[in-house]
Amino acid sequence: MSSTIDRYTWPHVDDSLRRAVDRQLGVSLSDRDGRGVIGGFEAEFAQFVGSRYAIAFSSGTAALHAMCVAAGLGPGDEIVAPTYTFFATATPFAYEGVRVVFADADGFGNLDPADLPNRLTERTRAVIVTHMWGNPCDMTAIAAFCRENRLMLLEDCSHAHFASWAGQPVGTFGAMAVFSTNQKPITTGEGGVLVTDDDRLRELALLHGHYNKRCFQEIDESAPYSAYALTGMGLKSRATTLGAAIGLDQLGKAELIESRRREVLASYAEALEGNPVVSPVLVDPERGENGLYVVGLRYRYETATVTLHEFVDRLNQKQADFDVPGSTNVIANEPLFHRSSRQQSWEDVPEVGHTDYPGAQRFIRSFFKTPLWGYPGDAAAIDHHVSMLVEMTKAVQR
């Protein structure tokens, strides 16, 4: 085995990616409308997801903000969000004065549909889910709950670009969905994409993050809000042309990225079959397909002699790249979600009582991850990670 393992980077910068960026440098560094590379990227992305429309933004967070505004949510409204997610699933809603009510996690770290009825009030207008670490949420149960209670269903698919539930791609279950294209399975460097099938929601999202030329070209003149086409609504969160060029290159390789990443995931699943200490976190393949963001792993304390952190430290001393994620946590207890309004004084930080979310806490205690790699030349690194993991589980097994 080679002693030097390349550090994981994403995406893999190859000749086609360099050529795509170089070509775009000769065309345009900034597009004011969707007629160039940005529109091209959006059309391909919509096709990739299986939705009618896609709009590119400067970040996933900006796209989530547009989603909140297009949904018409504001002060007085409540949205149910997962307490276990990357915080940007929920922070744009808090920014707009929407009260975010948090639901607990199931055994995959996903929003637990069984907890939804406990979070419903007369002010609930919408539910947002995140397909955590690529595993699709139970969309059958969640969509049924939203239908029965007339709630708008929204999806944060930032971890789940290749995921599906019951044969249906994620991002197509609700009124709108967002895919971050930061360091995610399909990347534009920085960026985010909002997808929807609905003309009005598309136009409202456009008006939130774009203005002037593009809004004049693409917003129906008979719509009352076309009056704001020149100015937009006060924000601008357009994507960059170089990002769109990178995204188009990545979408052109989507099948390769998917097949290689599925192979890598399968090699972990195979090597860990029957392992008493570590198992992959994967939904039943009969129910859904993983979205290929990371290799998610579950640690069984009761069968091991060391803590999860010690286990991961020992692995990383052997040139491996395993990680107990820190930025995804129980976010319900963050003070941002307890402010009375955007104008609340900086001196007056809200007191936050610590609410327990046993499902999320159970998941967090046992979860760790490693990169999925998925590019030419990664075989040695994958082998190294898989064999280190198997070896280490033998060393710590009770």
Ligand SMILES: *Cc1c(COP(=O)(O)O)cnc(C)c1O
């Ligand atoms: C990455 C991510 C975001 C935010 O996207 P940015 O492009 O980084 O702004 C939102 N939600 C989830 C679940 C993410 O992983």
